[in-house]
Amino acid sequence: MGESNRENKTKKDDASSTSTSSGVKMKKELSLLDGVAIIVGVIIGAGIFVSPKGVLKFSGSVGEALIVWILSGLLSMIGALCYAELGTMIPKSGGDYAYIMEAFGALPAFLYLWVALFILVPTGNAITAITFAQYILQPIWGTCPAPYEAVRLLAAATTCILTVINCYNVKWVTRVQDIFTATKMFALLIIVIAGIYYVCVGHVEHFREPMEGTNWDPGHIALAFYSGLFSYSGWNYLNYVTEELKDPHKNLPKAIYISMPVVTTVYVITNVAYFVVLSRDDILSSEAVAVTFADKMLGSFSFIMPFFVACSTFGSLNGAIFASSRLFFVGARAGHLPRAICLIDVKRLTPVPSLVFMCLITLVLVMIEDVYVLITYVSFVEALFITLSIAGLIYMRKTNPDASRPIKVSLILPITFLITCAFLVTFPCYVSPVEVGVGIAFILCGIPVYYLTIGWTTKPVRLNKFFNDFNNACAKLFMCVPAEDDKYFE
Template identity: 40%
Template sequence: MDGKRQQLNLRREVGLVGAVALIAGTMIGSGIFMSPQYVLSSIGSPGASLVVWACSGLLAILASLSYAELGTVIAESGGEYIYILRTSGPAVAFMLIFSSVTFARPAGVAGISLSFAQYTVAPFYTDCAPPVPVVKCVAAVAILVLATVNCLNVRLAMSIQVVFLVAKVLALVVIVIGGVTMLVNGHVHNFEDSFADTNVGISPIGIAFYQGLWSYDGWNNLNYAFTFVLFAKPLGIWAMTFGPFGSLPLGNDMTSPHVQVNLPRAVLIAIPMVTLLYLLVNVSYLTVLTPSELMSSSAVAVTWGNKVLGRWGWVMSVAAALSAFGSLNGTFFSGGRVCFVAAREGHMPGILAMAHIHRLTPSPALIFTTGISLLVLLIGDFQSIVNFFSFTAWFFYAITISGLLYLKVKKPDLPRPYKVPIIIPVLVLIAAVFLVLAPIIDNPQIEYLYVSLFIFSGILVYIPVIHYKLCPGLLTRMTLFLQLFLEVAPAEKNL
């Protein structure tokens, strides 16, 4: 490197069109190919399922606007972690980072890998559902392949992302056009009495929203995606915000008047566009497939393709698989930014804030995430993974939005280039509390108790390890060993 260390530089030149593209590209992933059947099976009727998709989009809009103000008040890297740290204290912030690094983030990886696996094996099992072991083996291979690629050569991983983006857009456009064509030709029988058999219980509604909101994931980082694009050598753009629950902002300058104008515009253009696209895709599914066909399908786009495209139906399988693979690749692109920020605050082992000395990739964080993702994949299925992920995520979203309300009420004089009416975060908080409580009110399951205990177990780790620092010697020896073994060193602060 010619004797000089190359530095990361942030170029803040994303205009309104670029911001809209970033937002839409971040949000549209594998969820729209996997979640529709689970939304419908939870809520019970086609009409109600479309309402869930529309309301999920509305909630994403309100929540992202709330986060936009929060990002201008607390202009630091770290996302929810920093927001909770500054408003609720280090103990609650550690609960977040502990849950995110050890469960939520790996659960997102596992869920996306299952989406990829379902669509990869679907053409080989046309007469029955693919065997679960086969699906999980393919998902595990996908995780290991992308983890290896991102550890060894992140530029290669980024260069193939364009292929996945094209496949994703192409698949959705084909689905929308095919469905609209059939709808215009009179295939409307599935929408007759479309609200019959709706499940109106609190738990079914909450679970339906869990599955729908999974497809909108990414709204919590939109203000950062708008303001900052990583323009750095030699690291490329691996650290852009792609993944669910934990991908982080790339800089701190949220005080520009330009942000005040364009940020809400970008949100109010991009998320309604994504919502409309999701509604059209679901209308297309429901136009072509009966509710029972949709709910029984393990790969709904393949089932749709077989009925509309005939012998070319396999194209939908390939496109959906590539889309899911791209989403999984994007999740690995976000690397270990949660770990980096938390380790700098002393809330995670220092080894997770290191990068490979030659390849300049966050290999310790990627290896750690890969191991836990494989464990989650082994013991869970897609629906349970998404449900428990969403339960955990919305628990901390509620705490984060509470922090915004605290700042609006107690510290109204703090500089805010962008403000939202207080009713917006209030509505988001009500929705978040509902989403946390809904699965355990009507039909409580012991698994949610386990997840809750796991979240709060972070306090049991925080008190001795972080607050009282009872085992710094052990952690230091482990860090030194792993640093030598993995050939890693502390990364730059702005990595």
């Protein structure tokens, strides 16, 4: 018995974890720099290299497109600050799921988890993996598109490799994230320098009438913001891993203050460079704006841009897998998913079953040929639940005014963010009614699932036995134990 106690004490000292009869906790290994790298690394993915086309298409002019990019960054910054209050008031991993649960209860939180589990997270990961595969294979096939089978196999292999890294060691994850964040920033630096050179030699013709062709229709403006905010998506991912962040009360807001202005500045300058070199028609006819830019400016060295875009998406996928797996881990710990998903590897203290489960769903979506059409659906759904989280912040100011709030933003910020999100949720309804309808329908499908799997308290004995056998089998297969759920951190 004494030897066992000494072993447990050593594990606690060395791994910053707690080992008890009820389970273990994941380690607090993420520093401020790691937090910044996760936010920047997840946000700067494929979006900035391809989505300027969508912003310009719906806004109609170069001037309005730049305004959308600036306001999208500002809106993301406001949202991130609001989430900093939520993240320090409710210091649990899981992001929106934890906040909606705290504010509005189990059913709305489950509906968010339901959508995130099958649509938001795996679809985003699948698209990022496919984009990585397309760009890394492009130099091999030249002007011809890479074969479907080759792209999907490479995307699937990449997803599996990054899942293994995430299962093995959190430090490996952050090292990969740091390296590829630096790589993608270098790629954007090349674009910016080339744009500055083009301006210096006298090319400013695309800015002579910047507001020409502006589309002032509210629905199209909202869709332009969807494209812009898609490139900023990931600003709330650090809230998914609050439990693993060192001193989160200080490092969470600091990471936001550092990363969001950096990303916004980089995005705006990069878009100015695009608009200086490429005409409106060039951008609208391009499938990958960064590659079109490189073909025009880099000449024989244009091949490096697909490589850098591939590096960018690789790092973004790594960060997304790391952060989003914690969402399902927390959902399972709360009883909204099979308990097997909240098991933790006894040696490495990583949520292996959650990572494997998410990997499997992503692999299924990678195989779907038209997976890109899901972007339109998930943009609306994601905006809807972010709106719900911010409404929860305002609601808890009234219902729980005495709660500990190490960070308390001015009430103007969440109200502004809520009004803006309501605009983004409402106005696309008449421009894209089918996509909005499908998104709402999928959310509503989660209601009967909730009552059948969670609300039904008197399940048959055989069904409960099946769930228990499944959980025990996963624990043995992955060498995992249940996580502690009494406290999240001291």
